Amino acid sequence: DVKVTQSSRYLVKRTGEKVFLECVQDMDHENMFWYRQDPGLGLRLIYFSYDVKMKEKGDIPEGYSVSREKKERFSLILESASTNQTSMYLCASSKIQQGRRVYEQYFGPGTRLTVT
Amino acid sequence: GDSVTQMEGPVTLSEEAFLTINCTYTATGYPSLFWYVQYPGEGLQLLLKATKADDKGSNKGFEATYRKETTSFHLEKGSVQVSDSAVYFCALSVNTDKLIFGTGTRLQVFP
Numbered sequence: 001d002v003k004v005t006q007s008s009r010y011l012v013k014r015t016g017e018k019v020f021l022e023c024v025q026d027m028d029h030e031n032m033f034w035y036r037q038d039p040g041l042g043l044r045l046i047y048f049s050y051d052v053k054m055k056e057k058g059d060i061p062e063g064y065s066v067s068r069e070k071k072e073r074f075s076l077i078l079e080s081a082s083t084n085q086t087s088m089y090l091c092a093s094s095k096i097q098q099g100r101r102v103y104e105q106y107f108g109p110g111t112r113l114t115v116t
Numbered sequence: 117g118d119s120v121t122q123m124e125g126p127v128t129l130s131e132e133a134f135l136t137i138n139c140t141y142t143a144t145g146y147p148s149l150f151w152y153v154q155y156p157g158e159g160l161q162l163l164l165k166a167t168k169a170d171d172k173g174s175n176k177g178f179e180a181t182y183r184k185e186t187t188s189f190h191l192e193k194g195s196v197q198v199s200d201s202a203v204y205f206c207a208l209s210v211n212t213d214k215l216i217f218g219t220g221t222r223l224q225v226f227p
Contacts, residue, residue, distance in 0.1 A: 004159070031213050033214075040219060041219060042205065042217045042218055042219040042220050043160075043205065043217040043220075044217075045214060045215075048213075048214055050213065058214075090159055090160070092159075092160075094213060096213060097211075097212065097213045100148075100167070100211070101167070102148045102167075102209045102212075102213060103213075104150070104162040104165070105160075105162070105215060106161075107159030107160040107161065108159050109157070109158055109159050110158075110159055
């Protein structure tokens with residue numbers, strides 16, 4: 001059974017703290033993604049990685065950074081957490097596109113982060 | 117830019133009712149289209165997809181047809197169950213591994 005796991009389901013942090021969200025996939029996928037999910041806004045892509053040490057900014061990268069040192073692990077880092085980063089964070093992975101074929105993304109259960 | 121527009125929810129139905137959730141898109145190329153579902157407390161999972169015009173995706177009694185002339189990919193089910201209560205997301209990709217999602221539509225089904 002394919003699996004994407006995230007380090008925490010719920011997290012509470014204080015303003016200004018450095019926050020690490022971890023994601024691990026066991027499917028040997030090349031692609032990994034970090035999204036945030038907010039009511040009325042759907043899912044917005046923060047960062048995307050298509051290989052180890054390779055990354056690409058998404059639609060809302062400000063205030064975030066990422067790290068991918070191993071193929072199966074993709075970390076999202078909030079350098080200095082702020083209250084407007086309170087959200088649900090979803091990690092996903094997929095195989096890399098081949099020709100016109102786009103493969104489905106597999107999602108983790110999400111981390112609900114509250115910054116106070 | 118490319119975008120997806122979904123009907124706002126919540127959609128509230130009685131069990132065995134007919135479901136339609138509207139989705140329209142704007143894309144510069146020829147997109148692949150997807151419906152993902154998010155059950156309470158879980159991440160998203162792929163429900164169905166279609167990769168070219170007039171394709172019909174189907175799964176678990178849900179269907180959606182890729183309509184290029186109306187740039188639509190509406191989700192339908194003939195008879196919903198309480199267990200279908202979830203948030204449904206329409207999404208597209210155009211020659212990339214990245215997906216663009218709609219805002220999601222919450223479906224509530226009552227017995």
